[in-house]
Amino acid sequence: GESVGLHLPTLSVQEGDNSIINCAYSNSASDYFIWYKQESGKGPQFIIDIRSNMDKRQGQRVTVLLNKTVKHLSLQIAATQPGDSAVYFCAENPYTGFQKLVFGTGTRLLVSP
Amino acid sequence: DAGVIQSPRHEVTEMGQEVTLRCKPISGHDYLFWYRQTMMQGLELLVYFNNKAVMDDSGMPKDRFSAKMPNASFSTLKIQPSEPRDSAVYFCASSLPGASTDTQYFGPGTRLTVL
Numbered sequence: 001g002e003s004v005g006l007h008l009p010t011l012s013v014q015e016g017d018n019s020i021i022n023c024a025y026s027n028s029a030s031d032y033f034i035w036y037k038q039e040s041g042k043g044p045q046f047i048i049d050i051r052s053n054m055d056k057r058q059g060q061r062v063t064v065l066l067n068k069t070v071k072h073l074s075l076q077i078a079a080t081q082p083g084d085s086a087v088y089f090c091a092e093n094p095y096t097g098f099q100k101l102v103f104g105t106g107t108r109l110l111v112s113p
Numbered sequence: 114d115a116g117v118i119q120s121p122r123h124e125v126t127e128m129g130q131e132v133t134l135r136c137k138p139i140s141g142h143d144y145l146f147w148y149r150q151t152m153m154q155g156l157e158l159l160v161y162f163n164n165k166a167v168m169d170d171s172g173m174p175k176d177r178f179s180a181k182m183p184n185a186s187f188s189t190l191k192i193q194p195s196e197p198r199d200s201a202v203y204f205c206a207s208s209l210p211g212a213s214t215d216t217q218y219f220g221p222g223t224r225l226t227v228l
Contacts, residue, residue, distance in 0.1 A: 032215050043219035099144050103156040
């Protein structure tokens, strides 16, 4: 069945470092991917998204890379700050024409000052 | 815009009681989603609406859960009777899909504890 999984459950970095959070997806039909950030006690917050006709998209300090060949998605955070500490989820939409997202299990990012 | 609004933020109830969770989507959004988040299962989609009509409720235990959207600015998720295994954080999200994005915007969640 469809699933979205993460390689690393916890990532610890130093403030100022670049962070890379990885995600593997299993459904080659997925045409939309999205990254969310969830801080403790809050709902998931949109970070960045990408459609399958792109392989890279940049936002403010964040970049999402999509490799459809190996079904891999990554989130790069430049100059990581303590405020970036949170759980990050990737999600995919494998259902063409429907608005259903399949979420990964999440990666916890810990940023040390 | 105030974002997605959910109430209550916290709910503690006893097994067997009825629980009603409420959601107000972002104005103009025509999709509304109810999710449940637990440590074991992660984020699970329970049900979603498009223009107030249920599009998919395959993730919702229909023997005890029911979801309604009587108008474009209000939805409820009801659990009757509640059970301890229903303890979780319930999120509501809304979206206005377009050519470039299917982003769903989440509310702050309702933490439900069933004793």
